[in-house]
Amino acid sequence: MVSTELVYTAAVLGLVNHVYFHKFEPLTAHWPLLIVGVQPFILVFSLHTFNLVNVLTATTVLLATLFTSIGIYRAGPWHPLANIPGPFWARVSKYWSLGVLLTGEKHVMMKRLHEQYGDVVRVGPNEVSIAHVDGIRNVFGTSGFQKGPFYDTWSDPTLPTKALLNLRGDAHANRRRIWNRGMNTEGLKGFEHVLAKRLVILLSQFDKIAKSGPGNNKLDLAAWFSYLTFDFMGDLAFGGPFNMLRDGGDKDGMWAIVGQGAKATAIISQIPWLVPTFNGIPGANYIMDRLRAFAQQSSENRIKSGVGEHKDLWYHLMDEEGHEKRTIPVHDVVVDGVLAIVAGSDTAAIALTYFFYRMLLDRKIYERVQAEVDSVYPDAESCLDSDRHDDLKFLSACIQESLRLFPPVPTGGPRKIPKGESRVVAGKLIAPETQIYVPAYVIQRSPVNFFPAPDSYDPDRWLRSSEHNVAENETLDYSAFIPFSYGAANCAAKHLAWRQLLMTLSAVLKKYDIKFLDPESKTGKDWESTMHDFYVTETGPLMVEVTLRK
Numbered sequence: 001m002v003s004t005e006l007v008y009t010a011a012v013l014g015l016v017n018h019v020y021f022h023k024f025e026p027l028t029a030h031w032p033l034l035i036v037g038v039q040p041f042i043l044v045f046s047l048h049t050f051n052l053v054n055v056l057t058a059t060t061v062l063l064a065t066l067f068t069s070i071g072i073y074r075a076g077p078w079h080p081l082a083n084i085p086g087p088f089w090a091r092v093s094k095y096w097s098l099g100v101l102l103t104g105e106k107h108v109m110m111k112r113l114h115e116q117y118g119d120v121v122r123v124g125p126n127e128v129s130i131a132h133v134d135g136i137r138n139v140f141g142t143s144g145f146q147k148g149p150f151y152d153t154w155s156d157p158t159l160p161t162k163a164l165l166n167l168r169g170d171a172h173a174n175r176r177r178i179w180n181r182g183m184n185t186e187g188l189k190g191f192e193h194v195l196a197k198r199l200v201i202l203l204s205q206f207d208k209i210a211k212s213g214p215g216n217n218k219l220d221l222a223a224w225f226s227y228l229t230f231d232f233m234g235d236l237a238f239g240g241p242f243n244m245l246r247d248g249g250d251k252d253g254m255w256a257i258v259g260q261g262a263k264a265t266a267i268i269s270q271i272p273w274l275v276p277t278f279n280g281i282p283g284a285n286y287i288m289d290r291l292r293a294f295a296q297q298s299s300e301n302r303i304k305s306g307v308g309e310h311k312d313l314w315y316h317l318m319d320e321e322g323h324e325k326r327t328i329p330v331h332d333v334v335v336d337g338v339l340a341i342v343a344g345s346d347t348a349a350i351a352l353t354y355f356f357y358r359m360l361l362d363r364k365i366y367e368r369v370q371a372e373v374d375s376v377y378p379d380a381e382s383c384l385d386s387d388r389h390d391d392l393k394f395l396s397a398c399i400q401e402s403l404r405l406f407p408p409v410p411t412g413g414p415r416k417i418p419k420g421e422s423r424v425v426a427g428k429l430i431a432p433e434t435q436i437y438v439p440a441y442v443i444q445r446s447p448v449n450f451f452p453a454p455d456s457y458d459p460d461r462w463l464r465s466s467e468h469n470v471a472e473n474e475t476l477d478y479s480a481f482i483p484f485s486y487g488a489a490n491c492a493a494k495h496l497a498w499r500q501l502l503m504t505l506s507a508v509l510k511k512y513d514i515k516f517l518d519p520e521s522k523t524g525k526d527w528e529s530t531m532h533d534f535y536v537t538e539t540g541p542l543m544v545e546v547t548l549r550k
C-alpha cells in the first residue's frame with residue numbers, strides 16, 4: 001500500500017524542482033535527468049519504504065507535478081509573455097514547435113499564425129515571432145539582440161573555435177571584418193572567375209543532355225543547380241574538393257551529408273539543452289564526424305596546393321595577404337569553410353531552382369526575360385560578363401520577386417533579449433530572455449508591405465516602383481525585403497550570391513529552352529509543395545526537358 005506521505009512529499013518535490021529549474025535553467029539534459037532521477041530513490045529510502053512500487057509511484061507523482069506545474073505557469077497569467085497571443089500548446093511546450101518543424105511547414109504555419117493573431121505571436125513558451133517591419137531593425141539592427149542558443153548547436157563542440165554564424169559580439173565583428181574584406185569588389189571579381197569555370201562545365205553537361213534528343217533530354221534542375229553551387233563553394237572554401245558537375249552526381253555523398261546534417265541540426269536546435277547529451281552518445285554524431293573528416297582532409301589539401309590561379313575564400317580568411325596583426329588560426333578558417341559550404345550551397349541552389357520554377361509556370365514572363373538576356377548578351381560567349389549585369393533590369397526584378405515569395409531561409413533562427421531588461425520590439429514591450437523570430441517568408445508576403453496580390457508572382461512590381469517612388473495604389477516596402485537578413489550578421493556573401501544568380505541564370509536562359517517534364521506532378525507545377533523549411537529550405541526534384549535554342 002502506497003502511503004499518502006510518500007505521494008504528498010513527491011508532489012512537493014515536483015514543485016521544488018520546478019522552482020529550482022526555473023531559477024537555474026538547465027544547459028544540458030543529463031544533469032537534470034540525473035537530479036530528477038535519483039530523488040524518488042532518496043525519498044523512499046528516507047521514508048524507509050523502499051520497494052519498486054513506491055519508487056515508481058514517487059517518480060510518477062514527481063514528474064506529473066513538475067510538468068503540470070510548468071504547464072500551468074507557462075499558460076497562466078503569471079508568465080511574462082502572457083499578454084502575447086498564440087496557440088495554447090505553443091505557450092505550454094517547446095515540443096509544439098518541434099512538431100511543426102518536423103512537418104517542414106514551419107514557414108506556412110508562421111504565416112497562418114500571424115494572419116490569425118497579428119504582428120506579434122507567441123510561438124513557444126519563451127519565444128515570439130514578429131512580422132512587423134519595425135521588428136527587423138529592432139531585432140537585427142545596431143541596438144538589436146545577439147543570436148539565441150539555436151545557433152550554438154551549429155558549431156562543432158570538439159573544436160576550440162566557432163564559425164562566423166555562431167559567434168556573437170566582438171568576436172563576430174572581428175571575424176566578419178575578415179569575411180567582408182574577402183567579399184570586396186576585388187575579391188568578388190576573383191570569385192567570378194572561379195564560378196565561370198564551373199558554369200562552363202554545367203553548360204557542357206546541359207549541352208550533352210539537350211543533344212541526346214527527345215525522351216533523353218531530361219534532368220533534375222534542383223539537383224544540377226546544387227552540383228553547381230556545391231562545386232563552387234568547395235572551390236572557394238578549400239580549393240576544389242568536389243566534382244559533382246563533372247560526375248553528374250554526388251559520388252562522395254557529401255551533398256547528402258551536408259543536407260542531412262543541416263536538417264538534423266535544425267531539428268535538434270529546437271531543444272538546445274538536449275544537444276550536449278546527444279553529443280555524448282557514441283555514434284550519434286556520425287554526420288558531424290564525416291563532415292569533420294572531410295574538412296580536415298580538404299584543409300590539408302588546400303594548404304599543400306596553395307592558392308590557385310584566382311584567390312579563393314580560404315586565401316582571404318587565412319589572411320594570406322597579411323592585413324591582420326595576429327596570425328589567423330587554421331581551425332577558424334576550416335570551420336568557416338564548412339560554413340560557406342553549408343550556408344552558400346543549398347541557399348543559392350534553391351534561389352536558382354525557384355526562379356526557374358516560376359519561369360516555367362508563366363511562359364510570357366519566361367520569354368520576356370529571355371528576350372532581355374538576348375539583347376544584353378547578343379552572343380552566347382559574352383553571357384558570363386558581369387559588367388553588363390546592371391542592364392538586366394527585368395531579370396533582376398524576377399530574381400527579387402522569387403526571393404520575396406520564397407526566401408531560401410524562410411524563418412531563420414531566433415535572437416535573444418538579454419537577461420534583466422525588457423525591450424520594446426515593434427511597439428510591444430517584451431520580457432528579458434525572450435527569443436524572437438523575424439520570419440522573412442511572412443514579412444515578404446504581408447499585404448502591409450507588398451500590395452496588391454502579395455502571394456502572386458509579379459516581377460513588374462519592382463519595375464513599377466523604386467526605393468524612393470512607389471506606384472499609385474501600391475505598396476512596396478524595400479525595408480521589408482530581407483532574403484539575406486539584415487544588420488551586422490546578415491548574409492556575409494550577399495553580393496556574391498547576387499552575381500552568382502545573375503551569371504548562372506543569364507547563361508542558362510541564353511542557351512536553353514526549358515519545360516516541365518511532367519507538368520501535373522510534384523516534380524512539375526506542384527513542385528512548390530516539396531519545399532520544406534528546415535532553417536534552410538529542402539526541396540524535391542524539379543524535372544525538366546532541355547533543348548538548345550536556335
Ligand code: HEM
Nearest residue numbers: 165340343344347348351409413484485489491492493497
Ligand atoms: C541566394 C543565396 C543566399 C541567401 C538567400 C542567403 C541568406 C542568408 C541569410 C538569411 C543569412 C542569415 C541567417 C541567420 O541569421 O540565421 C545568411 C547568413 C550567412 N550567409 Fe548567406 N545566403 C545566400 C548565399 C550565401 C553564400 C553563397 C555564402 C557563401 C559564402 C553565404 C554565407 C553566409 C554566411 C557566412 C552567413 C553568416 C553571416 C554572419 O553570421 O555574420 N551565403 N545568409
